[in-house]
Amino acid sequence: MYGEITRGILLPFLGTSLGAAMVFVLKKNISDHLQKILTGFAAGVMVAASFWSLLNPALESSASYGKLAFLPAAVGFLIGIFFLLFLDKVTPHMHMDKQCEGPESKLRSTTKLILAVTLHNIPEGMSVGVIYAGFLSGNVGITAAGALALSLGIAIQNFPEGAIVSMPLRGEGMPKWQTFLYGVLSGIVEPIAAVITLFAAGIVVPVMPYLLAFAAGAMIYVVVEELIPEMSEGKHTNVGTIAFAFGFVVMMILDVALG
Numbered sequence: 084m085y086g087e088i089t090r091g092i093l094l095p096f097l098g099t100s101l102g103a104a105m106v107f108v109l110k111k112n113i114s115d116h117l118q119k120i121l122t123g124f125a126a127g128v129m130v131a132a133s134f135w136s137l138l139n140p141a142l143e144s145s146a147s148y149g150k151l152a153f154l155p156a157a158v159g160f161l162i163g164i165f166f167l168l169f170l171d172k173v174t175p176h177m178h179m180d181k182q183c184e185g186p187e188s189k190l191r192s193t194t195k196l197i198l199a200v201t202l203h204n205i206p207e208g209m210s211v212g213v214i215y216a217g218f219l220s221g222n223v224g225i226t227a228a229g230a231l232a233l234s235l236g237i238a239i240q241n242f243p244e245g246a247i248v249s250m251p252l253r254g255e256g257m258p259k260w261q262t263f264l265y266g267v268l269s270g271i272v273e274p275i276a277a278v279i280t281l282f283a284a285g286i287v288v289p290v291m292p293y294l295l296a297f298a299a300g301a302m303i304y305v306v307v308e309e310l311i312p313e314m315s316e317g318k319h320t321n322v323g324t325i326a327f328a329f330g331f332v333v334m335m336i337l338d339v340a341l342g
Contacts, residue, residue: 087227088215091234092277095207096270098238102245103266106253116322118243119314123323125240126310127330129302135338136214136233137299140225144217145292155292162293163206163300170202171308201269203305204244207237208273210298212280213287217295220288232337239330241270 141156148154211234217225249266253259280287287294314323 087231088219088281091215091231092211092274092281094231094234095204095211095237095241095273098241099204099245099270099273100267102242102247103249103263103270105246106249106259106262106266109250115317116319119319119323120326121243121246122310123314123326124330124333125243126306126314126323127327127332128236128239128334129306129310129330130327131331131334131338132233132236133299133302133306135335136229136236137210137295137302140214140217140229141292141295141299144225144295155290156296156299159293159296160300160303163297163302164304166297167203167206167301167304167308201272203309204241204270204273205276206298206301207241208276209280209294210302211237211273212277213291213294213298215277216281216284216287217291219281219284220291229338232334235337236334237273239334241273245270 138156138160141159142152145152145155211230214225214230214233218227218230245266248269249262252262252265314320314327
């Protein structure tokens, strides 16, 4: 059991690391076409994971509330949205500033991007910790396979994020191994946040429906605020929409089939 949990906790970090490793494969930055595909697919995965892996178990676990069973999910979801909104207000935005000019300005922008991606990874790590805490507690609607599906979905979403961190640094002339290291470090907060959440299971379990919905709200915020604008910019936006559909279906299949 604990081996499965360890694998699940490390999967998102692996996704970020593989994305960061793109510096060893690509000579230049990721093309706009490929970035739209990756971003759209990641957005679809996260939307599906938010419902089937997080909101649905939150609703099932609060069934004893009767007609008010929606309340924990609704409250937790909105708190997750506003928490990420607050995080965006007090930290740098994830998008690169395309208007920046000069190497020093670009480097500052890239540094802000690394900080923003790292901070946005914390709620994702908490999501994994919450769902595994729910699984260990025997929470209704959460299975080991369902928890693994969520981890896998976040790992898929983290792949382009790892590349988004490492590739601009490489473009600024930084050595490949150093840019890869920065990309990896941006994702290390996820397993740390997951483990801390698991250790706090005694506190987490009583408010599990709220926390599951909180994680869903945080993920949906990232999709709406970050991923959808990225995949809708410029030309050929239809490839992002198609990738979104495939990502959604793949995650739905994983969650329903494994859960």
